[in-house]
Amino acid sequence: MKIYTKSTYREIIDFIDVSDVIKKYLRIKKVPHFTTIQKFFKRLPSKQIREINQLILTLNDIKADIIALDGSGFTNDYADKYYAKIRQKERKSYIKNHLTIDVKTRLILYYQTSRGPKYDTQFAKPALRQIKKYKPDYIVADKAYDTEPIRKCINEELKAFDQISLKNRAKKGQYRLKSPTIFRNKIYTKRNNYRKHIFNNKKKIQWHKP
Numbered sequence: 001m002k003i004y005t006k007s008t009y010r011e012i013i014d015f016i017d018v019s020d021v022i023k024k025y026l027r028i029k030k031v032p033h034f035t036t037i038q039k040f041f042k043r044l045p046s047k048q049i050r051e052i053n054q055l056i057l058t059l060n061d062i063k064a065d066i067i068a069l070d071g072s073g074f075t076n077d078y079a080d081k082y083y084a085k086i087r088q089k090e091r092k093s094y095i096k097n098h099l100t101i102d103v104k105t106r107l108i109l110y111y112q113t114s115r116g117p118k119y120d121t122q123f124a125k126p127a128l129r130q131i132k133k134y135k136p137d138y139i140v141a142d143k144a145y146d147t148e149p150i151r152k153c154i155n156e157e158l159k160a161f162d163q164i165s166l167k168n169r170a171k172k173g174q175y176r177l178k179s180p181t182i183f184r185n186k187i188y189t190k191r192n193n194y195r196k197h198i199f200n201n202k203k204k205i206q207w208h209k210p
Helices: 010-017 020-028 034-043 048-056 081-086 121-132 148-157 174-183 187-205
Strands: 066-074 095-103 108-116 138-141 161-166
Touching: 010 020, 010 108, 020 108, 066 121, 066 187, 081 148, 095 121, 121 148, 138 187, 148 161, 148 174, 161 174
Parallel strands: 066 138, 138 161
Antiparallel strands: 066 095, 095 108
């Protein structure tokens, strides 16, 4: 829930504290201190998270017509974002979360974490080969993924159409040159709808039992 709403550890604890419905569902009367869940997530093995996600995918019949690639950086320290900003505290290293998501169901099909800063392109090709089994029609991504090798992998290995906006005018590269003729803004904006959905849920979340 914390990651889904893009909240800090303090914010998610405050959110749970004012919700009797959530506390009842979790069977707790008092919420823990925010440092408790911070330490828990720091110690939680990524293998266990991957197994949980794989179980979710197994229980769902997925036909991922449109898959989005994206990356997001975050830290697990106690520093408040506002404090870091006014003190001009720069973080030279952080955790980068790379995701491939089924746009329709918003399920995470594949993810990988790395210590940043690193280019998103280093993650793209291994991720694309992992999602090949879903036989997507389109792969959408932002300009960070605009390279000829990535487009070639999408077209030749996945047999899908790349919907990646150009960083600048293409001067070389077979698939970069062809990009303007196959780019469909209606398809690409579905990626924005997904991101908008995440933003809106930060303001209001409808809670229900699964």
